[in-house]
Amino acid sequence: MASVEITGLRKLYGTVVALSDITLTIPSGSFYTLLGPSGCGKTTLLRTIAGFHMQNSGQIRVDGNPIEALPAYRRNVGMVFQDYAIFPHLSVRDNVAFGLKQRKVASAQITKRVADVLEVVQLGAYADRMPHELSGGQQQRVGLARAIVIEPKVLLMDEPLSNLDARLRVDLRAELRRIQNELGITTIYVTHDQEEALAMSDTVCVMYGGVIQQAASPLDIYLRPENRFVATFVGANNFLGVAQDGDRLTLKTGADLTGAIKGERPATITCAIRPEALRVATGPVADHQIRVPATLREVSFIGREMEVFGTTQAGEDLKCIARPDPAVIELQPGSPIEFLADRADLLFFEDSVTGARLT
Amino acid sequence: MKAAAARLRPDFWTGVTILVLAVLALLLIVPILRVLSLSFVDADTGAFTVGNYVEVFTRNYYLKGLKNTLFVGLMGTLGACLLGVPLAFFTARFHIRGRALISTLAILVLVAPPFIGAYAWIMMLGSNGFITNFFASLGISTPTIYGAHGIILVFTLKFFPFVFLMTQTALNSVNKSFEDAAENLGCTPWQRFFKVTMPLVFPAISTGAIICFVLSIADFGTPAILGRGFRTLSTIAYASYRSELGGLPTMAVTVSIIMMAISMIALVIQRRILARRRYASSLTNLPVKAKLGGARNLLMHVFCHGVVLLAMFPNLVVVYTSFLKTKGPVFVGGYGLESYGRILHDAPEAIRNSFLFSLAAVVLISAFSALISYVIVRRETAASGAIDFLMMMPYLVPGVVMAIGFVTTFRSGSFDLMSTAALLIMIYFIRRLPYGVRSTTSNLRQVKPSMEEAAINLGAPPLVAFLKVTVPLILPGLIVGSLMSFITAINELSSTLIIYDSGTITMPVKIYLAVLDGEFGLAAALSTVLLLCTGICVYTVFRFAENRDSAFL
Numbered sequence: 001m002a003s004v005e006i007t008g009l010r011k012l013y014g015t016v017v018a019l020s021d022i023t024l025t026i027p028s029g030s031f032y033t034l035l036g037p038s039g040c041g042k043t044t045l046l047r048t049i050a051g052f053h054m055q056n057s058g059q060i061r062v063d064g065n066p067i068e069a070l071p072a073y074r075r076n077v078g079m080v081f082q083d084y085a086i087f088p089h090l091s092v093r094d095n096v097a098f099g100l101k102q103r104k105v106a107s108a109q110i111t112k113r114v115a116d117v118l119e120v121v122q123l124g125a126y127a128d129r130m131p132h133e134l135s136g137g138q139q140q141r142v143g144l145a146r147a148i149v150i151e152p153k154v155l156l157m158d159e160p161l162s163n164l165d166a167r168l169r170v171d172l173r174a175e176l177r178r179i180q181n182e183l184g185i186t187t188i189y190v191t192h193d194q195e196e197a198l199a200m201s202d203t204v205c206v207m208y209g210g211v212i213q214q215a216a217s218p219l220d221i222y223l224r225p226e227n228r229f230v231a232t233f234v235g236a237n238n239f240l241g242v243a244q245d246g247d248r249l250t251l252k253t254g255a256d257l258t259g260a261i262k263g264e265r266p267a268t269i270t271c272a273i274r275p276e277a278l279r280v281a282t283g284p285v286a287d288h289q290i291r292v293p294a295t296l297r298e299v300s301f302i303g304r305e306m307e308v309f310g311t312t313q314a315g316e317d318l319k320c321i322a323r324p325d326p327a328v329i330e331l332q333p334g335s336p337i338e339f340l341a342d343r344a345d346l347l348f349f350e351d352s353v354t355g356a357r358l359t
Numbered sequence: 360m361k362a363a364a365a366r367l368r369p370d371f372w373t374g375v376t377i378l379v380l381a382v383l384a385l386l387l388i389v390p391i392l393r394v395l396s397l398s399f400v401d402a403d404t405g406a407f408t409v410g411n412y413v414e415v416f417t418r419n420y421y422l423k424g425l426k427n428t429l430f431v432g433l434m435g436t437l438g439a440c441l442l443g444v445p446l447a448f449f450t451a452r453f454h455i456r457g458r459a460l461i462s463t464l465a466i467l468v469l470v471a472p473p474f475i476g477a478y479a480w481i482m483m484l485g486s487n488g489f490i491t492n493f494f495a496s497l498g499i500s501t502p503t504i505y506g507a508h509g510i511i512l513v514f515t516l517k518f519f520p521f522v523f524l525m526t527q528t529a530l531n532s533v534n535k536s537f538e539d540a541a542e543n544l545g546c547t548p549w550q551r552f553f554k555v556t557m558p559l560v561f562p563a564i565s566t567g568a569i570i571c572f573v574l575s576i577a578d579f580g581t582p583a584i585l586g587r588g589f590r591t592l593s594t595i596a597y598a599s600y601r602s603e604l605g606g607l608p609t610m611a612v613t614v615s616i617i618m619m620a621i622s623m624i625a626l627v628i629q630r631r632i633l634a635r636r637r638y639a640s641s642l643t644n645l646p647v648k649a650k651l652g653g654a655r656n657l658l659m660h661v662f663c664h665g666v667v668l669l670a671m672f673p674n675l676v677v678v679y680t681s682f683l684k685t686k687g688p689v690f691v692g693g694y695g696l697e698s699y700g701r702i703l704h705d706a707p708e709a710i711r712n713s714f715l716f717s718l719a720a721v722v723l724i725s726a727f728s729a730l731i732s733y734v735i736v737r738r739e740t741a742a743s744g745a746i747d748f749l750m751m752m753p754y755l756v757p758g759v760v761m762a763i764g765f766v767t768t769f770r771s772g773s774f775d776l777m778s779t780a781a782l783l784i785m786i787y788f789i790r791r792l793p794y795g796v797r798s799t800t801s802n803l804r805q806v807k808p809s810m811e812e813a814a815i816n817l818g819a820p821p822l823v824a825f826l827k828v829t830v831p832l833i834l835p836g837l838i839v840g841s842l843m844s845f846i847t848a849i850n851e852l853s854s855t856l857i858i859y860d861s862g863t864i865t866m867p868v869k870i871y872l873a874v875l876d877g878e879f880g881l882a883a884a885l886s887t888v889l890l891l892c893t894g895i896c897v898y899t900v901f902r903f904a905e906n907r908d909s910a911f912l
Contacts, residue, residue, distance in 0.1 A: 050812075073817075073818050078816070081813060083807055085810050085812065098827075099818050143813075147817075
């Protein structure tokens with residue numbers, strides 16, 4: 001429907017920087033997710049786009065038209081709220097019709113469009129209900145219907161599923177994506193749930209400290225995190241210290257990594273290994289693999305898989321997720337254990353919170 | 360992540376904030392500053408002086424009044440606590456039959472016109488009261504109701520509901536685990552009460568007590584009717600104002616400032632004490648009510664019902680009296696409706712004025728309450744903080760003081776609003792506005808800001824979002840607040856007494872004058888009309904308020 005371009009957006013609360021030079025482009029019709037821990041600025045960014053916060057500087061363009069100076073009620077961006085924000089004194093029908101009435105749409109038109117959109121969100125039979133007669137999931141469908149019926153250029157969603165229970169969340173997730181696809185509406189979605197972000201989005205934008213850390217496809221975010229923060233926040237990761245001696249690189253626990261980093265090397269380097277990339281070694285190690293000796297701390301068997309926790313000689317905690325193996329599950333805590341990983345699965349970062357990935 | 364919607368852009372609400380500040384400046388700040396500045400003026404020369412204060416603090420007439428005020432204020436507050444705290448404890452911790460009746464009666468006592476109690480006691484225990492006469496016929500002389508002890512009695516019975524209702528609410532929200540823990544650590548029930556329960560509800564008790572004290576200091580009707588030579592600052596201020604008519608009311612305003620200062624000092628002291636006692640507690644373990652048996656149970660019931668009935672008694676006496684057969688000011692035995700005939704004949708304008716002025720004030724109060732509560736709750740600016748603070752002022756400014764401030768402000772040269780309906784409506788508006796704002800504000804705090812944001816997001820400008828979404832959602836609070844403002848406006852005596860003239864006389868003033876003239880039948884009939892209105896409003900509040908008791912505090 002419409003592309004969104006944000007350039008140099010800054011927002012300060014007193015001296016606290018909430019958004020620091022946010023620049024991003026969202027292609028028309030795509031599903032763009034802002035992901036990050038609480039306080040990272042994702043909600044502030046969304047609310048600034050909606051016009052509920054005033055930026056200190058920067059531009060927001062929808063289809064090339066600047067909207068950052070418009071008052072919130074003239075921006076024509078639909079919003080779905082975390083707490084639904086369904087007007088409790090109005091019926092489902094009147095809630096959905098609110099924005100159309102505000103736009104002075106003819107009443108026959110309103111009747112038709114409200115009925116149509118209620119069918120889309122599968123609430124056709126509930127038009128005359130009052131909000132307190134609806135479940136949380138149904139209320140959020142009303143919230144969605146109310147936001148899309150005005151045919152906004154952009155749809156904003158602020159953690160719309162976070163107040164729902166786990167199963168409903170997964171169901172509604174698929175439905176949200178289906179509706180978004182059908183309408184082809186450009187959507188900006190805020191969540192702190194990485195699974196939600198990866199499952200739904202065309203692009204995931206990871207934020208931290210008011211700064212965009214990485215904006216990429218879900219697969220790239222997971223497999224090729226651009227910095228250590230993204231690697232930590234999206235999915236679990238083990239971080240192992242890397243020792244440098246001239247050109248020679250080794251894990252602090254011994255494995256030789258010389259040649260793994262081609263470019264310039266910072267003073268401190270850490271090596272990231274996903275828990276599912278680790279296995280418990282049972283035989284000799286091949287050339288394309290590395291070995292990490294450790295002491296077993298705990299094995300917890302959770303059915304489909306087992307989680308093996310170890311501590312390396314350098315004192316680093318390790319977590320490995322693998323198919324259950326009776327021989328491992330029966331090991332006593334304190335036993336020596338060896339993990340191994342493919343060299344291809346290793347990622348290297350400068351060792352700081354947002355340290356860049358090294359290649 | 361839920362940051363306040365702090366916008367740089369001026370919008371509709373910026374305009375509202377400016378309007379509200381302007382109205383508060385005109386009707387609240389200017390009159391108070393006028394009173395303050397006049398207190399430093401020499402009445403004869405018009406020069407700056409502190410002589411007025413010197414006079415108050417050296418002349419026996421004023422010093423005695425100051426002492427009297429503090430004495431009846433403190434003793435009345437003490438009495439209110441002595442009745443209110445046990446009553447709260449019994450009803451909150453034990454099974455008391457008729458608990459709802461006790462609360463309802465306490466609320467009726469709370470909202471009934473304050474001066475009715477005073478003159479009902481005169482009808483009972485005055486020099487020609489029926490109880491006095493009854494005992495005199497037996498040859499027993501009863502103590503007179505006039506003077507300090509009569510005033511203290513009336514204050515005690517009039518103001519204990521504040522302590523009772525606040526303490527009861529607090530007791531009901533004390534986590535029972537605290538009391539269980541005390542018992543588990545070896546406290547006897549008495550020790551547990553004094554060492555754990557009392558300290559936990561102390562903030563509520565002290566808040567109730569401070570309201571009693573401030574209202575006692577400000578009360579005009581009771582000492583005016585029962586004083587008989589026992590003067591308090593409010594009656595002195597009124598008398599000074601009357602005697603200074605024509606000149607500058609410098610002594611009246613000086614006494615007024617001292618009354619205000621006492622209220623504020625009391626509030627500051629209470630805040631200081633409370634500042635170190637903030638107990639956050641989650642209510643996971645609800646208090647339970649114990650069942651007592653035997654004599655203790657009986658005594659407790661007698662106490663609880665006795666207190667509220669005794670406090671309600673004056674009102675019942677007034678209603679009863681209104682149906683006695685009269686001839687002129689004399690009761691001639693038997694029952695009749697002559698008193699009601701007389702109010703229709705003698706005081707139709709008082710009834711009309713009372714309703715007209717109160718309703719006009721309440722219409723303004725409703726509109727401003729809705730706007731002000733939005734500014735206070737939704738806009739976190741320095742201006743909204745200032746408005747929030749200013750909303751406390753009318754509670755602390757006695758009616759006599761406010762009226763003198765109004766008179767000195769809105770009366771200059773050709774611009775003279777003295778005794779006009781407009782002036783009375785304005786003073787009712789500003790004095791009762793906080794009731795509306797408080798109730799509406801607490802309602803609005805429960806409405807999520809996302810409601811208005813959703814409306815705005817859907818294309819509604821701020822005013823439309825406010826009218827279509829916010830107002831319907833705060834309607835219950837708005838109705839309760841308006842009713843509370845109405846009750847207190849229609850029962851207003853002290854400031855009206857200073858401002859009114861024969862054309863703008865109201866029911867409370869007519870009652871006051873009738874009592875002074877010994878026209879008890881007429882006063883009783885008018886009082887009954889007031890009580891009836893009050894009762895209807897209370898019933899309506901019950902229907903709309905979420906929490907019946909706290910709506911009245």
